[in-house]
Amino acid sequence: MTQRWAWAEIDLGAIAANARTLAGIARPAALCAVVKANGYGHGAAMAAGAALDGGATWLAVALTSEGAALREAGINAPILLLSEPPADEHADVARFDLTPTVYTEAGIASLAQAASRPLTVHLKVDTGMHRVGAPPSEARRLAELVLAHPPLKLGGVWTHCAVADEPGHPATAVQTERLDAVVKDLADAGIEVPIVHAANSAATIDVPALHRDLVRCGIALYGLAPSPALAGRVPLQPALRLVARVSHVQVVPAGDAVSYGLRRPVERDTVVATVPIGYADGVPRRLFDVGAEVLVGGARRPLAGVVTMDQLLVDCGTATVVPGDEVVLIGEQGDERIGAEEWAERLGTIAYEIVCGISARVPRTYRPAPAARITA
Numbered sequence: 001m002t003q004r005w006a007w008a009e010i011d012l013g014a015i016a017a018n019a020r021t022l023a024g025i026a027r028p029a030a031l032c033a034v035v036k037a038n039g040y041g042h043g044a045a046m047a048a049g050a051a052l053d054g055g056a057t058w059l060a061v062a063l064t065s066e067g068a069a070l071r072e073a074g075i076n077a078p079i080l081l082l083s084e085p086p087a088d089e090h091a092d093v094a095r096f097d098l099t100p101t102v103y104t105e106a107g108i109a110s111l112a113q114a115a116s117r118p119l120t121v122h123l124k125v126d127t128g129m130h131r132v133g134a135p136p137s138e139a140r141r142l143a144e145l146v147l148a149h150p151p152l153k154l155g156g157v158w159t160h161c162a163v164a165d166e167p168g169h170p171a172t173a174v175q176t177e178r179l180d181a182v183v184k185d186l187a188d189a190g191i192e193v194p195i196v197h198a199a200n201s202a203a204t205i206d207v208p209a210l211h212r213d214l215v216r217c218g219i220a221l222y223g224l225a226p227s228p229a230l231a232g233r234v235p236l237q238p239a240l241r242l243v244a245r246v247s248h249v250q251v252v253p254a255g256d257a258v259s260y261g262l263r264r265p266v267e268r269d270t271v272v273a274t275v276p277i278g279y280a281d282g283v284p285r286r287l288f289d290v291g292a293e294v295l296v297g298g299a300r301r302p303l304a305g306v307v308t309m310d311q312l313l314v315d316c317g318t319a320t321v322v323p324g325d326e327v328v329l330i331g332e333q334g335d336e337r338i339g340a341e342e343w344a345e346r347l348g349t350i351a352y353e354i355v356c357g358i359s360a361r362v363p364r365t366y367r368p369a370p371a372a373r374i375t376a
Contacts, residue, residue, distance in 0.1 A: 006244035006277035012050040014237035019054025032058035034218030045073035090114035103134040112149035120155035127178035156195035164202035165227035202226035241331030248274035259305025282358035290346040298334025
């Protein structure tokens with residue numbers, strides 16, 4: 001099958017380098033590479049292999065199916081499920097030797113029943129994010145419940161930071177104090193906690209006190225800063241380049257407009273390039289409204305009209321453009337670069353949403369070749 005004229009290039013070397021950087025910052029804490037949501041759009045198995053090559057020793061996903069897919073790809077590293085899985089998935093959790101997060105009595109009991117051999121779990125404590133997790137006042141009781149349900153083993157206690165991407169925000173200190181109080185209460189009860197973890201990418205970069213035994217890095221692993229406030233704090237290499245080729249070229253007469261709504265007539269005869277990628281591929285329709293650009297011939301070129309489902313149109317002025325020319329939507333071309341952060345800033349969102357939003361119908365290509373252990 002021929003290659004589609006729109007694809008995402010993933011630099012596995014960049015992911016490995018970012019993992020080395022983050023592991024170095026976190027040391028002696030271990031690095032957990034978060035590869036949920038198809039590796040933030042980069043390809044979960046490929047990203048996981050590169051992160052492990054770079055020094056990660058743990059992986060984390062959101063869904064049981066994501067963990068199972070990594071196992072089926074030949075990955076043997078510990079895999080943490082970041083939320084308590086539903087009961088009908090507990091048999092698969094045990095079968096694929098995943099490390100589930102727990103925070104309810106029912107979840108603990110069901111996992112114990114599903115496990116036919118020792119199964120390590122991590123207890124999540126809600127220290128202020130108020131998304132999922134046990135109240136701090138329930139942590140000791142639930143930890144004791146885990147210990148009372150062989151074959152479960154308590155492998156860790158953790159929490160998630162709500163505002164670590166805002167340096168100096170007082171809520172991070174409050175969450176830290178609450179976590180420390182839980183860990184002390186467990187220790188006073190004689191409950192050993194092998195791994196305590198709290199730091200996401202932002203806390204790994206900005207809050208060394210939260211490194212503890214393990215840090216969980218997602219967005220930084222892919223070379224993107226967790227927030228503008230943390231940009232440039234550590235050397236990270238963006239790993240994704242979103243690329244297409246010109247499929248059609250026409251000269252639009254002065255006064256005419258293009259695409260749905262005929263929103264912006266050109267002021268002079270203008271070369272307009274059609275590019276076969278659109279909002280069904282994860283290119284937001286609003287990019288035209290917010291003045292986004294793409295790279296053609298090493299130069300920034302504005303969109304000529306509204307992004308459609310499968311195509312977009314580029315105003316190339318009087319430049320010479322032919323079908324097959326490379327168009328870079330995210331990444332570098334020549335001396336220019338358009339980052340996912342730029343799209344995010346224009347659209348009033350975060351870079352996470354941009355890269356995670358690149359749809360499955362966009363082929364991913366990888367360089368260098370994936371590690372031999374990866375079979376998916």
